[in-house]
Each structure stands twice: as C-alpha cells, then as structure tokens.
Amino acid sequence: MDKKQIKHITNEHYRKLKKYFNRxxxxxxxxxxxxxxxxxxxxxAFLRMLSHPGKAGKIKIPRKLKRIYNCTxxxxxxxxxxxxxxxxxxxxxxxxxxxxxQIQPEIDKMKLLFSEIADETIITEAKKNLVNAxxxxxxxxxxxxxxxxxxxxxxxxxxxRQFPDKQIHSIRKNLKDLFYNLKNFxxxxxxxxxxxxxxxxTVKHIEALLVDLGNFQDSxxxxxxxxxxxxxxxxxxxxxxxxxxxxxxxxxxxxxxxxVIKKLKQAAAV
Numbered sequence: 207m208d209k210k211q212i213k214h215i216t217n218e219h220y221r222k223l224k225k226y227f228n229r230x231x232x233x234x235x236x237x238x239x240x241x242x243x244x245x246x247x248x249x250x251a252f253l254r255m256l257s258h259p260g261k262a263g264k265i266k267i268p269r270k271l272k273r274i275y276n277c278t279x280x281x282x283x284x285x286x287x288x289x290x291x292x293x294x295x296x297x298x299x300x301x302x303x304x305x306x307x308q309i310q311p312e313i314d315k316m317k318l319l320f321s322e323i324a325d326e327t328i329i330t331e332a333k334k335n336l337v338n339a340x341x342x343x344x345x346x347x348x349x350x351x352x353x354x355x356x357x358x359x360x361x362x363x364x365x366x367r368q369f370p371d372k373q374i375h376s377i378r379k380n381l382k383d384l385f386y387n388l389k390n391f392x393x394x395x396x397x398x399x400x401x402x403x404x405x406x407x408t409v410k411h412i413e414a415l416l417v418d419l420g421n422f423q424d425s426x427x428x429x430x431x432x433x434x435x436x437x438x439x440x441x442x443x444x445x446x447x448x449x450x451x452x453x454x455x456x457x458x459x460x461x462x463x464x465x466v467i468k469k470l471k472q473a474a475a476v
Contacts, residue, residue, distance in 0.1 A: 207343060207344040207345070207346075207390070207391075208342070208343050209340060209341070209342050209343060212256065212340050212341065212343075212344055213337065213340060215252060215390060216249065216252065216253075216333070216336055216340065217333065219245060219248055219249035219252065220249070220329060220332065220333040220336075222241075222245045223242060223245050223246060223249065223329050224326060224329045224330070226238055226239075226241040226242035226245060227242055227274075227324070227326060227329060228326065229241075229242075230242060230278065230320075230324075231320075231321070231324070234281060234285075234317055234320075236282055236285050236286070239278045239281060239282045239285075240282060242275075242278060243275060243278055243279060243282070246267075246271075246275045247382060247386065248386045249267065250267060251382060251383040251386040251387055252386065252387060252390065253265045253266070253267065254352075254383055255344070255348075255349060255352045255383070255387045255390075256340070256341055256344055257341075258348070258351065258352040258355060265336070265339045265340070267332065268328070268331070268332045268335065270323070270328045270332075271328055271329065271332045273323055274320070274323060274324050274328065277316055277319055277320045277323065277324075278320065280316045281313060281316045281317060281320065283427055283431065284309055284312055284313045284316065284431070285313065286424070286427075287309060287427070287428060287431045287432075287435070288306060288309045288310070288313070290428055291305070291306045291309075291451075292306065294451055294454075295447055295451070304436075304438065304439070305432075305435050305436030305438070305439055305448060308435045308436075309431075309435055312435070346391060346394065349387065349390075349391050349394070349398075350394075350397075350398070350401070352387070353384055353387075353398045353401055354401055356380045356381075356383055356384050357384075357401050357402040357403075359376070359380050360377050360380050360381065360402065361402065361403075361474055363376060363377055364377070364470050364471065364474045365474075367471075369463070369467050369470075371426055371463075374419065374422065374463070374466060374467075375423060375426075377419070377470065378416065378419040378420070378423065381412060381415070381416060381419070382416065384398065384412075385409075385412055385413070385416065388409065395408075395409050399412070402474075403474070403475075404473040404474055405472070405473055405474075405475055407473055411473075415466075415469060415470075415473070418462070418465060418466050418469060419466055421462055422459070422462040422463055422465075422466050425455065425458055425459035425462050425463075426459060428455050428459075429452070429455050429456055429459055432448070432451070432452055432455060433452075436448045436452075440452060
C-alpha cells in the first residue's frame with residue numbers, strides 16, 4: 207500500500223465522517239450519530255495500524271474532533287437509556303418517572319455542548335493536517351506485525367482467566383482494530399485470523415463475537431446509567447419498579463458476560 211492508497215483510504219473516512227456529521231443536526235438522529243462514531247472508529251483503527259511501534263511517530267486524531275466524538279457518544283448513550291427505561295417500564299413518553307425525567311436535561315446539556323464545539327471545518331482541517339503525517343507506505347508485513355501485537359494483547363487477557371468488565375472491553379476494542387483493518391488488506395483474512403490461533407475462526411465468527419461483546423457493553427452502560435440517574439429510587443426503602451429493573455438488568459449483564467467469556471475461552475481454547 208503506497209501513500210496514494212493510504213491517502214485515498216483516509217480521505218474516504220473523512221468524507222463519510224463529514225456526511226454523517228451533517229446528518230446529526232438539528233434533530234440529533236441517533237442512527238446518524240451511530241454512523242458517525244463507527245466511521246470515527248474505523249479511521250482511528252487505520253491510523254493506529256499506520257503508527258504502530260516501529261513506524262515514525264504516532265498519528266493522532268485532532269483533539270477537537272475527538273471531543274466531538276466523545277460528545278456524540280454521551281448523547282447516544284443517554285438517548286438509548288431513555289428508550290430502554292420507557293420500554294422497560296411501559297410508560298408513555300409524556301409521563302416519565304423521575305429518573306427518566308432527569309435524563310432529558312442531560313441530553314439537552316450535551317446537545318448544547320455539541321452545538322458549541324461542533325463545526326464542519328474541524329473535519330476539513332483534520333483531513334488537511336493529516337496528509338503530512340501519513341507514512342510513505344504501509345506494507346503487508348507491517349499489518350501482520352500490527353495484527354500480531356493485537357492478538358497478543360487479546361490472548362494475554364484471556365490466558366489470565368480473569369475477566370473484569372474493563373478487560374472484556376479491551377478485547378472488543380482490539381478485535382475492532384483488527385476487523386476494521388482487514389477490509390484494507392483483502393485476501394489476508396485467513397492468515398491474519400490464524401495468527402490469533404482461535405480454532406479456525408472466520409470473519410463471520412468475529413463479526414458475531416463483536417455483536418455479543420457489543421451487547422455486553424450495552425448492558426454495562428445500562429446498569430451504570432441507571433445507578434447515576436436513578437439514585438434516589440435505588441436508595442429508597444420502598445419497593446419500586448426501578449429497583450426491580452436494576453435486578454433484571456444486572457442479571458442480564460451477568461448472563462451476557464458469562465456468554466462472551468464462554469465464547470472467548472472456546473475460541474482461544476483455554
């Protein structure tokens with residue numbers, strides 16, 4: 207892969223970032239936010255691959271663009287939590303319980319922050335400034351070295367046989383870095399995946415595992431946000447729907463965690 211190809215890939219990521227960015231406002235469509243964040247992660251994975259140890263310097267996404275990414279993440283997390291609560295509690299959208307009512311001001315706060323910091327020119331400038339930081343080439347050998355490093359980080363976590371939530375999330379992040387970059391090196395899928403020594407796992411298996419890991423991440427977020435925004439109900443001595451919901455969501459989180467741990471152990475044969 208020469209610099210022209212590298213530049214083409216990064217330009218495509220920035221083009222899509224701008225497209226999805228422009229679809230976010232003014233309605234803050236959750237799907238547009240999701241697509242924007244996915245495209246950001248794909249760009250980030252590519253830049254990580256280009257600047258892995260052994261390359262000249264780390265290529266970073268500008269702080270202002272990263273801030274927009276973080277802000278949209280907070281908005282989407284809160285939007286999804288509001289939807290979960292309304293659905294789980296079977297409440298009309300116009301009559302939310304207190305803890306649901308607390309979420310909307312937080313969403314409005316993050317929307318205001320987005321309006322203050324978000325500017326299409328940030329994406330344009332980021333793209334322009336990236337050109338000089340790009341390497342002259344990226345060899346297949348370099349990608350294999352990057353993949354080997356990622357597999358080592360993943361398998362090191364699994365081999366310890368202890369799975370705190372943070373470590374499971376790190377496995378997901380590393381797998382995403384691998385998965386997104388596979389698409390830039392067509393024809394290497396079998397070899398790259400075999401480096402992980404994961405029982406002949408295919409791209410299809412990795413895709414399915416990433417869905418399961420994403421579901422677990424959603425459960426973690428749901429429980430954390432429930433504790434944050436429904437503290438009063440959870441501390442109350444009286445029985446209430448929120449307390450029951452917390453129990454249900456914790457059980458669902460535990461179930462999903464056991465499921466992904468089982469799949470990870472089977473994949474890595476530990």
